[in-house]
Amino acid sequence: MDNLVVRALGALGRQVTTRIWRLGYASRFFIAILMASGTSFRRIHLTIREIYFTGVLSLIIILVSGLFVGMVLGLQGYDTLQRYGSTEALGVLVALSLVRELGPVVAALLFASRAGSAITAEIGLMKATEQLSAMEMMAIDPIARVVAPRFWGGVVSMPLLAALFSAMGIFGGYLVGVQLIGVDEGSFWSQMQASVDFRQDIVNGVIKSVVFGVIVSWVAVFEGFDAEPTAAGVSGATTRTVVTSSLAILAADFILTAFMFSGI
């Protein structure tokens, strides 16, 4: 009996210390990335290549999802607003929900599953096939050569993808609201412009997407670098990237929203 309690408490303690140890390791890894960034930027082409892999190749999924999310918002918003006879506010509803929340958050979730998992799998496989060790043998810092370009590629791509998602979503809402249902085009745009504030809404949305970009890229490169160098280890790390970064995005979104919009 006594033994069971001791073992249960020990297991709980080990869980906590392991988590904290990993968080500390991830933080030191983050600082190591920042330290190695200078070296990495001297070969800026590596980062540009990663922007291609994370940003350009994610374009299709981001644009199509944005369009459909905006179209659904248009339909659902119209359905609710017409009960109160204020369908002109459809533009406001679509634009504010996209720019403030859905744009950054959904784009970041898609980005985590589309690009984050690929980064983790790539770095994890490099580790499993001992390419990272080989680099160290040749006195090449794998953090500067492999990790930092992928990190910065993600950080640069994410806000651009979120902005494209929002713009595409508003276009989708316009297609459904104005072209399909027949909301007045003038009031759709003018009410939107009157209610969406540049600093309060758009800049805050961009700040959110930058933070999400850092979170997703950081989690992805860390999980890849920390992966157990086996097939099962790499697959586990890829799964953890998607799960951890999605949860971190949603938690960070709550905190950022609480800071940004609580004053209104």
Add this chain to the structure above:
Amino acid sequence: MSRTKLDLLVGFFVAIGFAALVFLALKVGNLSSANNGETYAIQAKFDNIGGLKVRGAVKSAGVVVGRVADIRFDAETYTAIVTIQVDARYVFPRDTIATINTSGLLGEQYIGFEVGGDADMLKSGDSIKKTQSAVVLEKLISQFMFNKAADGGEKK
């Protein structure tokens, strides 16, 4: 993939990303209409501001001429002190009346300027003497109901 083609694609991606941001700023947001130019502050005391919010519009003849910068409660006179930032391009006579209006039945509330005829103009730091408070819909309805009841009583 050749380096030039890769650079081209990334350049294209970054360009449309920024184009989306510009679209959001100009077409969706109010950056195009917002003039971050010179403003001057004037104050107005209201008995009841209703649902007026900070950053709410200040309109004269329906045109936005300023923004609500600050709303405070004056504990001595039990009134609301509203600070208004007016666009420096416009000046208003000293006897301008500030009213709190509602755009539409359920719309947001804004301050309207009913321009007077005074030759002196409001300067920075001045306060508006005459104000008209927000119309509270519940009060209006209850007034109407009491009047109806009173009328009904007389007829009997």
